[in-house]
Amino acid sequence: MAGKEVELNEYRSEMQKAMAMLAEDSRTIFLGQTVAFPGSRFTYATLADVPLEKRVELPIMEDTQMGISIGLALAGYIPVSIYPRMDFLLLASNQLVNHLDKFEELSNGRMHPKVIIRTVVGATSPIYPGPQHCQNHTEAFRRMLQNVEVIKLENPKDIVPAYRHALHGTDKSSLLIDAGNAHYK
Amino acid sequence: MDLSDLDQAKQKLIDFENEVAQACQRGEVKGPVHFAHGNEYQLIKIFRGIKPEDYVVEDYAERTYSIDNLRKNGLIVVSDELHRSSLTNRGVKPQDWIFASYRSHYQALLKGMPPELLRKEIMTGRSMHPLSQDHHFVTSAIVPGHIPQAAGFAFGLKRKGIQDTYVWAFCGDMAAETGAFLESSTYAARHKLPIIFVIEDNGVSVDTPTQKVWGLEGHVQKSLPGLSMRYWYENKYPHQGVGREVGF
Numbered sequence: 386m387a388g389k390e391v392e393l394n395e396y397r398s399e400m401q402k403a404m405a406m407l408a409e410d411s412r413t414i415f416l417g418q419t420v421a422f423p424g425s426r427f428t429y430a431t432l433a434d435v436p437l438e439k440r441v442e443l444p445i446m447e448d449t450q451m452g453i454s455i456g457l458a459l460a461g462y463i464p465v466s467i468y469p470r471m472d473f474l475l476l477a478s479n480q481l482v483n484h485l486d487k488f489e490e491l492s493n494g495r496m497h498p499k500v501i502i503r504t505v506v507g508a509t510s511p512i513y514p515g516p517q518h519c520q521n522h523t524e525a526f527r528r529m530l531q532n533v534e535v536i537k538l539e540n541p542k543d544i545v546p547a548y549r550h551a552l553h554g555t556d557k558s559s560l561l562i563d564a565g566n567a568h569y570k
Numbered sequence: 571m572d573l574s575d576l577d578q579a580k581q582k583l584i585d586f587e588n589e590v591a592q593a594c595q596r597g598e599v600k601g602p603v604h605f606a607h608g609n610e611y612q613l614i615k616i617f618r619g620i621k622p623e624d625y626v627v628e629d630y631a632e633r634t635y636s637i638d639n640l641r642k643n644g645l646i647v648v649s650d651e652l653h654r655s656s657l658t659n660r661g662v663k664p665q666d667w668i669f670a671s672y673r674s675h676y677q678a679l680l681k682g683m684p685p686e687l688l689r690k691e692i693m694t695g696r697s698m699h700p701l702s703q704d705h706h707f708v709t710s711a712i713v714p715g716h717i718p719q720a721a722g723f724a725f726g727l728k729r730k731g732i733q734d735t736y737v738w739a740f741c742g743d744m745a746a747e748t749g750a751f752l753e754s755s756t757y758a759a760r761h762k763l764p765i766i767f768v769i770e771d772n773g774v775s776v777d778t779p780t781q782k783v784w785g786l787e788g789h790v791q792k793s794l795p796g797l798s799m800r801y802w803y804e805n806k807y808p809h810q811g812v813g814r815e816v817g818f
Binding site: 414444446448451454455456457458459460461479491492493495496 | 726753757
């Protein structure tokens with residue numbers, strides 16, 4: 386397992402437990418950037434307990450990634466589609482808002498692709514990452530998404546229950562948002 | 571639908587479209603409809619399985635034919651990789667999945683969706699979205715929304731080790747120029763995903779001339795990705811509807 390070199394605070398520790406819990410389900414598959422290769426303190430390190438064979442490192446193609454996630458879901462998987470920053474998730478808005486969110490209506494209730502999306506509002510300390518790496522569009526996505534559940538994870542204690550709900554407690558897709566600053570507390 | 575008699579199969583498709591067109595004329599269809607009259611022969615051949623006389627390999631086509639000639643002869647241009655595979659004459663099988671655009675009546679019928687079911691979908695305003703788990707049929711009304719989903723489905727098939735099941739991703743000429751298409755088809759080709767792309771080229775996206783705006787006028791589109799094919803046809807109908815303006 387990789388990523389153990391990073392010291393975990395409670396938030397990260399709970400996130401790591403949540404990812405491990407998701408990985409125990411045979412239907413899940415983790416895909417995105419810095420999933421199988423190091424690069425993001427937010428995502429890669431918290432996947433340390435996810436077997437490498439369940440992780441698929443993708444090229445940068447955010448909207449296509451979301452489309453691939455939908456296709457995988459239609460094929461019977463529960464993709465955990467990871468975007469290291471919420472700024473980057475904007476590029477996947479077509480597949481997220483126009484497709485995944487509308488699939489129930491598009492298919493007249495006949496198809497129910499379920500995707501668990503994980504993204505991060507970038508941390509603003511210890512360094513300010515600039516205006517393209519720490520935007521918080523949580524409320525905008527809440528307004529745009531009628532069928533995808535949007536959950537902002539501020540409290541470490543909420544993390545595992547929120548992901549458990551996303552996996553087992555709902556038929557809907559979920560967008561779960563890390564608080565980047567909490568990774569550094 | 572029996573595809574052994576091309577003319578008979580073609581007529582069945584046209585009869586269905588004509589019936590829907592008449593309903594549109596009478597204002598009975600409660601949603602936008604995109605017809606494809608003129609796009610019968612090659613589609614039927616693709617679903618049946620294309621024979622050597624139906625296609626040319628892309629490099630050969632580039633050297634030999636103009637698009638007008640290809641269109642006139644009803645020829646399908648196939649990628650070199652598809653040509654070298656054993657898939658050209660395979661056709662679409664019941665276990666396969668279709669991912670298509672908002673103009674998909676023909677594909678639905680050829681995949682085996684009962685005409686009465688498709689007609690019901692169309693009449694209730696769902697012409698663009700006759701998605702069906704039973705018939706393995708997915709569409710999108712956003713260009714090219716279904717293409718990455720098709721690649722993802724194919725990825726799932728490969729990962730599960732499912733054999734002899736393919737995804738067929740149909741799209742128009744403008745869709746084939748988009749970033750999402752290029753990303754999806756490149757990823758699929760390099761990872762050897764079980765997906766065949768079919769570009770149905772009617773030369774326009776709504777009314778925008780695709781080749782002209784992409785600076786490709788006069789040239790056959792080159793470099794078909796992975797397992798893919800392309801053919802040309804002329805649509806009898808406008809982009810949407812039957813010619814009478816309906817706002818939507």
